[in-house]
Amino acid sequence: MSHIAAYKTKIKVNPLKDKDAKLNDPTWQLLKAAVEATADEIGGEVTDTIIDYYGTRQPCEFAIVTPDFKRGVGIDVSPIDGRVSFAYDSYGDRPGICERVTQLVTQNYTAMAVARALKEMHYEVDYDESRDQRYGEKMVLIRGVM
Amino acid sequence: MPKEVDVKIDRRGRVETDFKGFRGVDCLEEAERLRRVLVGLGLEIEVTEARQKTDAEIMAEIGESEDSKTGVRTDG
Numbered sequence: 001m002s003h004i005a006a007y008k009t010k011i012k013v014n015p016l017k018d019k020d021a022k023l024n025d026p027t028w029q030l031l032k033a034a035v036e037a038t039a040d041e042i043g044g045e046v047t048d049t050i051i052d053y054y055g056t057r058q059p060c061e062f063a064i065v066t067p068d069f070k071r072g073v074g075i076d077v078s079p080i081d082g083r084v085s086f087a088y089d090s091y092g093d094r095p096g097i098c099e100r101v102t103q104l105v106t107q108n109y110t111a112m113a114v115a116r117a118l119k120e121m122h123y124e125v126d127y128d129e130s131r132d133q134r135y136g137e138k139m140v141l142i143r144g145v146m
Numbered sequence: 147m148p149k150e151v152d153v154k155i156d157r158r159g160r161v162e163t164d165f166k167g168f169r170g171v172d173c174l175e176e177a178e179r180l181r182r183v184l185v186g187l188g189l190e191i192e193v194t195e196a197r198q199k200t201d202a203e204i205m206a207e208i209g210e211s212e213d214s215k216t217g218v219r220t221d222g
Binding site: 002003004005006007008009010011012013014026027030031082103104106107109110111113114116117118120121123137138139140141142143144145146 | 148149150151152153154155156157158159160161162163164165166167168173174177179180183184186187188189190191192193194195196197198199203204207
């Protein structure tokens with residue numbers, strides 16, 4: 001029997017406080033890589049603060065700042081359960097950067113985690129990207145063969 | 147026929163999986179194994195839709211494989 005299934009996903013990294021522990025933890029490594037890949041894709045820069053409409057700085061685990069949206073989109077982690085959330089003041093975000101960052105970080109994390117999981121399960125893994133013909137949205141395709 | 151797992155990830159992080167070349171309930175066990183590894187990597191997944199493949203879909207997969215040329219039959 002073979003089957004086809006669809007899933008919705010939720011990112012929950014290990015709720016660590018220690019900086020060194022975060023560096024060595026696979027979930028934090030994936031989150032960092034997903035944030036960096038997203039920043040590369042949209043021409044942004046990774047920082048650790050966002051700015052609200054009134055100019056107040058707010059620290060966060062990661063933030064992505066782009067030339068089109070200098071206040072930045074924050075990526076935070078719950079110290080209780082490790083759940084990843086996004087923080088931003090979207091006023092004036094006409095290009096839709098906030099939503100795009102949120103989606104890309106989620107998509108990149110998911111894709112990196114699936115590729116890594118299949119490798120850990122001893123599959124040979126191929127990674128490919130395509131664009132939806134109608135909306136031009138990125139679709140990631142991962143194939144594991146054993 | 148080699149075992150294959152095809153995974154599509156859309157812009158919202160929604161995942162679609164297609165397990166090919168598994169016998170019997172092996173594909174369900176492999177899906178559960180993948181789910182457990184993903185949880186360890188910080189990704190919780192919840193099934194929103196699942197279905198068994200039709201005989202036609204399975205036959206099409208077998209037709210694509212090298213095994214079909216040598217007459218080896220597999221369940222899925």
